[in-house]
Amino acid sequence: LYINSKKTIVEGRRISVDKACENPNCVKIGDSCKYLKLLCAIEINKTYPRDFMQIGRVRVLLKMDDGSLYNPAIASVMAKFRKLEVAWNCYYVNKPAIQL
Template sequence: MIENVVYPAYLDADYSRSEGRRVPEDEAVEDPSVDEIAKAVQQVGYDAVIERDKSYPREYEQRGRVLVQGAEDATKNDLVQAIAAYVAILRD
């Protein structure tokens, strides 16, 4: 089973592209949590597993990461953009 890994840094509006943000700045959110990301993954239609003891290689703090299972048909870029859109909706 192929798993995609989504770190909070991919969606963080405080980060630049070179620091790890993978979505456009207008789609990014402030300080996303792994819980929000996991809920968004489930809204997109995939299974999510939260790993809290992991950190993005470019960060020092451990914010965790989310493993996305069952997304073999989606590209990582499309997946991350869909998750970012749902995180923004969940915050409204």
């Protein structure tokens, strides 16, 4: 929901429309986190309070227990969103379609 280009800022989008992804789901966001080598947990049974049809949540570890960054290239939540956008484009948009 935070990176969905179909949502407005009032509805919960946190990055600009041109950098957002169209209708991402929690599994693909989790795959993008793994592509960025981030430790994440996908919680399928969670819903977003403003939109109950938005099912699933991805929790990402940014800092270790001692306070050090898990991935020094990603120091904040906004940096995480920007990197996810890049990973999404590399992993899903630029990926060639599978021919059946």
